[in-house]
Amino acid sequence: MYLTEYHHHTDNSIDSKANMEEVCKQAIVKGIDEICFTDHYSVNPKLPTYGHMDFDIYFSQIKYCQDKFKDDLTVKAGIELCEPHLMQEEYHEVLSQLEIDFILGSVHNINEEKLRKFMNEREKNEAYQKYFEEVYSLVSSADIDVLAHLDLMKRYAVQTKGNYAFTDFQEILHAILEKAVERDIGIEINTSGLSNEHVGEAFPTREILKLYKHLGGEILTIGSDSHHAHTVGNHLEGALQMARQAEFTHVYTFTKRKLNRLLAVPGT
Ligand SMILES: [Zn+2]
Ligand SMILES: [Zn+2]
Secondary structure, three states: OOOEEEEEOOOOOOOOOOOHHHHHHHHHHOOOOEEEEEEEEOOOOOOOOOOOOOHHHHHHHHHHHHHHOOOOOEEEEEEEEEOOOOOHHHHHHHHOOOOOOEEEEEOOEEOOEEHHHHHHOOOHHHHHHHHHHHHHHHHHHOOOOEEOOOOHHHHHOOOOOOOOOHHHHHHHHHHHHHHHHHOOOEEEEEOHHHHOOOOOOOEOOHHHHHHHHHOOOOOEEEEOOEOOHHHOOOOHHHHHHHHHHOOOOEEEEEEOOEEEEEEEOOOO
């Protein structure tokens, strides 16, 4: 059984203190075979993630870990972009110079406002709708491999305004997933919601996974979105179970932005 962790942060992200080498060691202890680091990056000076990433340091750490752990762990260089459908030229200019294996695209802000604040200041369903519309814009034009944590907004609403009902947003979710399939963009099972006692479910839900599959979507990655070494690969088993339940037969990995391996979902 080949286990993959395709969403992990280190101290190259503004909100993590995790040491990359330590994350790799813990990944090996947990039986993970391949890890893709996906530290935050933004070209927008108004966003909190701006200005933290130093690509020379990031890539030298990745190279060091690739060499050091080559017998036990495959290490990939990914990146998680904030709103990559905006300022596309600026993103392209930077990213085209780099040997990136994998790009995750995320909506973390709407009109440069953090999601939590955006939700707090609006009526619940209006905020969810606006969030999904932003995700639709992202998936319609951004140059990414996989859409991160598709229904992330619920993280910022469960404790105050509550979770959303799939049936209330079926139309926009359908449009997002149809566009992803059309543009060969994958989705991820992000298990950080399972690690959060208030959320208690993955991003996205099983219904969304099933809809993506139903619309012809095949490209699926799994990641914990962990910001600590000791939580690497958290709830990986649960994610694989979800993938099986949604009838996915494979989990994907990437090399230099190409789908390079189809891994059978264990148990199928
Ligand atoms: Zn994110
Ligand atoms: Zn992340």
